[in-house]
Amino acid sequence: MKVLMKGNEAVAEAAIRAGCRHYFAYPITPQSELIEYMAKMMPKVGGTFVQAESEIAAINMVYGAAGCGKRAMTSSSSPGISLKQEGISYCSGAELPCVVVNVQRGGPGLGDIQPAQGDYFQATKGGGHGDYRIIVLAPASVQEFADMAAQAFDLADKYRNPVMILSDGMLGQMMEPVEFAEPATEDDLERLDKQHWDWCMHPNQDEPNHHHHEINSLEIDPVVLEQHVIALGKKFDRMEAAEKSWEEYNLAPDNEILCVAFGTASRIVKSAIDDLKEEGVNIGLIRPINVWPYPSEAIAAALTDKTKLVYTFELSLGQMVEDVRLAVNGKAPVEFYGKVGGIVFTPEEVKDKLKLALKV
Numbered sequence: 001m002k003v004l005m006k007g008n009e010a011v012a013e014a015a016i017r018a019g020c021r022h023y024f025a026y027p028i029t030p031q032s033e034l035i036e037y038m039a040k041m042m043p044k045v046g047g048t049f050v051q052a053e054s055e056i057a058a059i060n061m062v063y064g065a066a067g068c069g070k071r072a073m074t075s076s077s078s079p080g081i082s083l084k085q086e087g088i089s090y091c092s093g094a095e096l097p098c099v100v101v102n103v104q105r106g107g108p109g110l111g112d113i114q115p116a117q118g119d120y121f122q123a124t125k126g127g128g129h130g131d132y133r134i135i136v137l138a139p140a141s142v143q144e145f146a147d148m149a150a151q152a153f154d155l156a157d158k159y160r161n162p163v164m165i166l167s168d169g170m171l172g173q174m175m176e177p178v179e180f181a182e183p184a185t186e187d188d189l190e191r192l193d194k195q196h197w198d199w200c201m202h203p204n205q206d207e208p209n210h211h212h213h214e215i216n217s218l219e220i221d222p223v224v225l226e227q228h229v230i231a232l233g234k235k236f237d238r239m240e241a242a243e244k245s246w247e248e249y250n251l252a253p254d255n256e257i258l259c260v261a262f263g264t265a266s267r268i269v270k271s272a273i274d275d276l277k278e279e280g281v282n283i284g285l286i287r288p289i290n291v292w293p294y295p296s297e298a299i300a301a302a303l304t305d306k307t308k309l310v311y312t313f314e315l316s317l318g319q320m321v322e323d324v325r326l327a328v329n330g331k332a333p334v335e336f337y338g339k340v341g342g343i344v345f346t347p348e349e350v351k352d353k354l355k356l357a358l359k360v
Contacts, residue, residue: 002177007142007167008033010178011101012041014149015073019184019192020099021047022072024061026054028080029113030169031103035075055080059087059100066096067215071153071192075101077169078119079110082127088162089128092232093217097156099149100134100164103172106342114342115169117263120319123166124292131229133236135163135243136292138262142176144289150181157192159239166291168315170264170344239293246295249285250277251302257354258302258332259285260324261313265345269313272350283354291320296327307332309357313350314338 042049052058065072106112139145152163219225261269266287312321
């Protein structure tokens with residue numbers, strides 16, 4: 001059965017159903033409905049909800065809960081995510097699985113509370129310090145936003161690594177019909193709790209794990225640290241090879257323009273493509289679903305002898321476009337169009353840009 005929900009509420013409900021029982025955050029617009037939903041629902045499922053004194057405190061609470069083998073999550077919006085970056089690096093260094101939701105807003109600085117995509121660099125290039133990577137999922141609908149909650153926890157557990165869901169203020173605030181998966185059962189939660197790398201004692205052990213397992217992101221000996229970072233790098237390589245995801249829309253051998261857009265921006269581009277198709281103009285789209293690892297091969301494979309131009313659309317000054325240029329590798333010109341400050345381009349604006357490029 002489908003229910004009508006805001007994106008922020010839908011991802012919270014889906015996270016609870018996926019077994020999240022520990023959530024720590026600090027309120028910030030436009031993701032405040034997420035924290036409000038968790039405050040209301042976590043006690044009803046025997047979970048832990050803490051409105052931390054700061055974003056820094058929240059991510060370190062996640063570190064502690066994840067270190068005990070629990071499914072832990074935090075969320076915020078752009079400047080709040082900036083404050084969490086050190087803790088995300090710590091979680092990656094200590095190989096602690098967790099989920100971070102970023103409902104992006106306009107920036108830099110405090111910016112405003114309107115939707116934007118200016119956190120792409122921060123999310124995909126490692127906003128914190130050191131050599132680390134996180135998987136970054138970019139939903140384009142409320143349904144996808146909700147579905148990605150369970151996916152994010154599964155990926156975090158699979159790789160023992162933080163996973164981010166990169167949403168925005170439009171997707172967080174809009175309401176759409178959502179169908180949820182069945183909630184995790186008590187047996188499921190028991191299975192999730194049996195993480196034999198964690199710090200806590202389990203019933204099948206005579207003594208706590210911390211006599212055998214160390215949750216740590218500090219290595220004083222540079223030789224030891226080097227080996228640890230190299231091992232992490234090999235894990236990131238496995239993630240990059242296995243976790244690329246994208247959508248192909250209206251791809252055809254006669255596409256003269258290939259568009260690339262992610263998240264809610266891709267919805268607007270799709271509308272423009274549909275309108276142009278009715279006018280007899282055929283344009284394709286690659287939508288990265290995981291923006292890290294980036295689906296470079298999919299973009300390269302979509303290029304044909306007919307491709308005259310690759311057009312990237314983002315709600316930023318141009319960040320993902322750098323990855324698009326790398327993927328295209330000089331085989332076609334790459335153009336960019338974006339809006340910033342929380343202003344969202346319209347399908348008409350996208351159509352005008354595409355028509356101008358095609359001279360139609």
